[in-house]
Amino acid sequence: MSYLEFRNVQASYGTNPILLGVDLDIEKGEIVSLIGPSGSGKSTMLRVLIGLTPLSGGEIRLEGKPIDYATKAGLRAVRSRMAMVFQSFGLFDHLTVEQNLLLAPTVVGKKKRAPLLEEMHEVLRLTDMQGHDGKRPPQLSGGQKQRIAIARALMLHPEILLMDEPTSALDPIRIAAMSDLFGKLAAQGVTIIQVSHNMDVVRSLSDRIVLMHDGRIAATASPKRDQDDNAAIARFMAAEAHQA
Amino acid sequence: MGHGLHYQRVLQALPYLLGGAGESVMLALMAFLMALVLGLGLAIARMESSSGLRPAASGFVIFFTNTPQLSQIFAMFYCLPMAGINLSPFVSVLLGMTLNASAYLSNILVAGIGQTPRIYHEAADTLGLNLRQKYMRIIVPHVLRIMYPALNNHFVIMLLGTSMASIFGVEELTGRAYYLASVTFRSFEVLSITAVLYVAMSFLASRLLMSLRRLV
Numbered sequence: 001m002s003y004l005e006f007r008n009v010q011a012s013y014g015t016n017p018i019l020l021g022v023d024l025d026i027e028k029g030e031i032v033s034l035i036g037p038s039g040s041g042k043s044t045m046l047r048v049l050i051g052l053t054p055l056s057g058g059e060i061r062l063e064g065k066p067i068d069y070a071t072k073a074g075l076r077a078v079r080s081r082m083a084m085v086f087q088s089f090g091l092f093d094h095l096t097v098e099q100n101l102l103l104a105p106t107v108v109g110k111k112k113r114a115p116l117l118e119e120m121h122e123v124l125r126l127t128d129m130q131g132h133d134g135k136r137p138p139q140l141s142g143g144q145k146q147r148i149a150i151a152r153a154l155m156l157h158p159e160i161l162l163m164d165e166p167t168s169a170l171d172p173i174r175i176a177a178m179s180d181l182f183g184k185l186a187a188q189g190v191t192i193i194q195v196s197h198n199m200d201v202v203r204s205l206s207d208r209i210v211l212m213h214d215g216r217i218a219a220t221a222s223p224k225r226d227q228d229d230n231a232a233i234a235r236f237m238a239a240e241a242h243q244a
Numbered sequence: 245m246g247h248g249l250h251y252q253r254v255l256q257a258l259p260y261l262l263g264g265a266g267e268s269v270m271l272a273l274m275a276f277l278m279a280l281v282l283g284l285g286l287a288i289a290r291m292e293s294s295s296g297l298r299p300a301a302s303g304f305v306i307f308f309t310n311t312p313q314l315s316q317i318f319a320m321f322y323c324l325p326m327a328g329i330n331l332s333p334f335v336s337v338l339l340g341m342t343l344n345a346s347a348y349l350s351n352i353l354v355a356g357i358g359q360t361p362r363i364y365h366e367a368a369d370t371l372g373l374n375l376r377q378k379y380m381r382i383i384v385p386h387v388l389r390i391m392y393p394a395l396n397n398h399f400v401i402m403l404l405g406t407s408m409a410s411i412f413g414v415e416e417l418t419g420r421a422y423y424l425a426s427v428t429f430r431s432f433e434v435l436s437i438t439a440v441l442y443v444a445m446s447f448l449a450s451r452l453l454m455s456l457r458r459l460v
Contacts, residue, residue, distance in 0.1 A: 094389060104373070
């Protein structure tokens with residue numbers, strides 16, 4: 001039994017099928033990178049896992065138990081163990097950075113604000129965003145917003161961290177810093193599933209690379225072991241790196 | 245006094261008219277605030293597919309936006325007592341205006357909710373906010389910001405619409421103006437002063453609300 005199991009997972013947008021039966025096992029503390037062409041179903045994998053897109057078939061198991069997406073209680077339970085960093089960040093423009101970061105811990109987690117402030121400053125330090133807590137998202141650059149989105153996810157202490165293009169707006173120095181941070185989180189047992197087109201990040205960070213194509217898994221590889229042995233993944237990564 | 249315009253007596257009664265203006269503002273403000281709360285509930289009921297109240301909310305809005313407001317207030321004034329509910333003229337008008345405005349405000353709020361980026365809903369959902377928390381913390385503040393001018397306009401419409409209350413004996417501005425005209429026989433002077441007061445009230449209300457926008 002794996003920590004997280006996708007079993008024949010299917011999903012569609014309206015009548016348009018996106019995932020056509022995905023089987024994938026992920027272990028606790030593993031960093032899995034989903035790669036593949038646009039429309040291959042990478043982001044949908046994250047969305048079905050956190051319950052934003054409904055399953056049209058199959059099931060997902062967490063620690064051996066099927067996740068109940070059909071009830072509010074089931075959704076609440078699964079979301080309490082996960083956090084998601086959106087490609088478009090998903091920050092709330094009318095709230096300050098501090099309010100964005102403390103919203104879920106105070107409103108959902110019912111924690112006191114004062115003790116959270118220290119933790120928030122630590123998370124802002126980790127994401128190199130200290131001193132920005134009074135600003136609102138429209139006052140931040142794309143890269144800064146992305147780091148705040150990551151910081152907001154960290155404030156939730158997720159067991160599973162889902163990230164859709166988490167480094168797309170970052171410069172190379174910040175990409176390296178964030179990759180280092182993700183590696184440390186995984187070492188602490190946080191399972192990370194990311195969608196990325198940055199092949200350097202994918203290669204250096206991932207325990208496993210999953211290549212998706214037309215709603216199915218086309219190939220998997222462990223870059224630290226056998227990436228070069230998988231021709232399909234090597235070809236895709238080379239093509240992506242060439243485009244970049 | 246003879247023919248010609250004679251404003252002196254009317255101006256002497258200006259405090260009386262201003263009192264009526266205050267009544268008008270209070271009526272409009274109370275109706276607007278209550279309608280905003282009710283309209284928000286209607287809007288959420290109409291927008292959330294999980295809401296079983298959707299048909300009832302839609303029916304309410306269709307009814308109250310497609311029948312005359314005056315008829316609705318008449319219904320409060322004459323029909324409710326038949327059911328044993330006796331309301332003062334002020335409360336009858338307040339209730340009628342509130343119900344009518346809530347239907348229109350719900351349309352404005354539905355438009356605003358529809359313009360809220362989908363990512364706001366999704367981010368709030370993944371953060372674990374429940375429906376009430378999501379609307380109160382995220383969606384409503386955003387909607388109030390983007391729909392503020394439309395809400396502001398509707399308040400001014402409601403402020404001017406309080407003149408209907410005079411039909412039911414409420415001593416708001418128009419009611420007091422009619423009374424003053426009947427005792428002074430200076431209808432033109434009274435109504436022209438009243439018109440100036442309405443313009444001033446609308447202008448000031450609009451400016452005040454726009455200056456408060458930054459607080460939203």
